[in-house]
Amino acid sequence: MRVAILGAGIAGLSVAHFVRREAARRTLPLDLTVYEAGPRAGGRIRTQEDAGYRVEWAANGIQGLDGAASKLADELGLASEKVVARPEAARRYILKGGRLHLLPLSPPALIGFGALSARGKLRLVAEPFFARRSPADETVHDFAARHMGEEAASTLIGTVVRGVFAGDARRLSLDASFPIMRDMERKHRSLVVAMIRGKRSPGGRTLWRLRGGIESLVRALAAEVPVAIASGALREEIEAILSAGGLREPFHAIVGARDVRQGKPHPEPYLTAARRLAERAPGLRPEDCVVFEDSMPGIAAARAAGMKVVAVTNSYPAAKLGAAHRVVDTLAGLDATSLRALFAA
Numbered sequence: 516m517r518v519a520i521l522g523a524g525i526a527g528l529s530v531a532h533f534v535r536r537e538a539a540r541r542t543l544p545l546d547l548t549v550y551e552a553g554p555r556a557g558g559r560i561r562t563q564e565d566a567g568y569r570v571e572w573a574a575n576g577i578q579g580l581d582g583a584a585s586k587l588a589d590e591l592g593l594a595s596e597k598v599v600a601r602p603e604a605a606r607r608y609i610l611k612g613g614r615l616h617l618l619p620l621s622p623p624a625l626i627g628f629g630a631l632s633a634r635g636k637l638r639l640v641a642e643p644f645f646a647r648r649s650p651a652d653e654t655v656h657d658f659a660a661r662h663m664g665e666e667a668a669s670t671l672i673g674t675v676v677r678g679v680f681a682g683d684a685r686r687l688s689l690d691a692s693f694p695i696m697r698d699m700e701r702k703h704r705s706l707v708v709a710m711i712r713g714k715r716s717p718g719g720r721t722l723w724r725l726r727g728g729i730e731s732l733v734r735a736l737a738a739e740v741p742v743a744i745a746s747g748a749l750r751e752e753i754e755a756i757l758s759a760g761g762l763r764e765p766f767h768a769i770v771g772a773r774d775v776r777q778g779k780p781h782p783e784p785y786l787t788a789a790r791r792l793a794e795r796a797p798g799l800r801p802e803d804c805v806v807f808e809d810s811m812p813g814i815a816a817a818r819a820a821g822m823k824v825v826a827v828t829n830s831y832p833a834a835k836l837g838a839a840h841r842v843v844d845t846l847a848g849l850d851a852t853s854l855r856a857l858f859a860a
């Protein structure tokens with residue numbers, strides 16, 4: 516099965532994850548490529564450390580401990596990294612007319628809510644009388660105005676949309692950004708009725724984040740191409756060096772000198788690495804792997820294991836590394852397309 520996904524934002528990477536999982540479950544051979552126009556994976560989502568502060572460029576919290584994103588985080592081994600927001604974080608304020616107004620957390624609190632006029636509040640509570648179903652997609656603002664009136668749509672929903680998407684409710688599609696609202700309308704016609712009838716689980720409204728920032732989710736998804744080190748050095752030494760450089764995370768298996776009976780140029784180190792990676796990527800075969808090498812015994816070992824080899828001229832000149840499938844002076848510039856070409860050759 517050949518699959519191409521456009522965009523390595525959280526949406527594209529999640530789709531890639533589920534396609535891979537499903538193909539593995541059905542033991543289908545999979546040729547999957549995620550194309551990304553930008554220089555990094557993650558799209559909008561980015562976590563930056565700045566002068567001791569953690570800055571989120573986009574999502575900083577995700578709603579619902581029993582939602583799809585939460586389950587995905589669990590699947591990626593990030594369950595213990597989740598941090599649940601404190602109850603006080605449920606308080607949100609709207610700045611209007613130079614004053615902060617606490618968003619009403621219950622229907623009675625609406626009475627004292629100063630950011631809406633009396634007329635606007637009346638129109639809002641009359642929502643069940645005005646609500647109609649509409650099957651066509653529309654902007655978030657148009658949807659909200661139909662249900663709760665122009666004033667509440669601008670003041671409340673416009674603000675929520677700016678807070679969540681840093682976007683404009685008059686331009687964002689409702690179906691793309693709040694499909695849950697369309698669902699509420701389809702099932703109950705009125706949003707107020709939907710909220711009264713809806714029995715949401717306690718986890719459904721819980722806001723959570725990840726200790727290392729939301730980008731950890733993206734990094735865990737992007738690191739799903741299984742990567743191993745097979746080396747003649749001791750595993751403990753390799754681990755120590757990687758950890759010191761903050762580079763341990765991307766490697767899924769490390770095969771050191773004492774993990775095999777025969778070292779390179781024997782294929783055992785590479786075959787052992789491939790076997791370990793197959794525990795993570797079921798169906799992975801040695802002939803699906805690309806090896807990066809800089810020595811002649813290493814190239815011989817990889818070829819004997821049936822793998823493709825890219826040799827780098829770190830230690831030897833290109834003339835000595837000719838047994839590799841490709842010889843490069845630097846890994847910079849190698850991308851998925853050039854690696855794929857190795858298999859076509």
Ligand SMILES: Cc1cc2nc3c(=O)[nH]c(=O)nc-3n(C[C@H](O)[C@H](O)[C@H](O)COP(=O)(O)OP(=O)(O)OC[C@H]3O[C@@H](n4cnc5c(N)ncnc54)[C@H](O)[C@@H]3O)c2cc1C
Pocket residue numbers: 521522523524525526527550551552553557558559560572573574575576577578678679680681
């Ligand atoms: C300021 C801000 C705050 C937010 N806060 C929250 C929050 O607290 N909670 C929450 O749940 N959500 C929040 N969001 C929303 C959430 O971050 C986004 O909905 C989500 O990141 C979008 O992911 P995506 O994969 O759909 O799109 P994107 O992140 O936009 O990714 C799309 C990717 O596709 C690539 N691409 C586009 N076209 C092509 C092409 N033709 N070929 C190849 N690649 C292409 C782009 O370069 C990009 O990397 C916030 C957003 C912003 C901006």
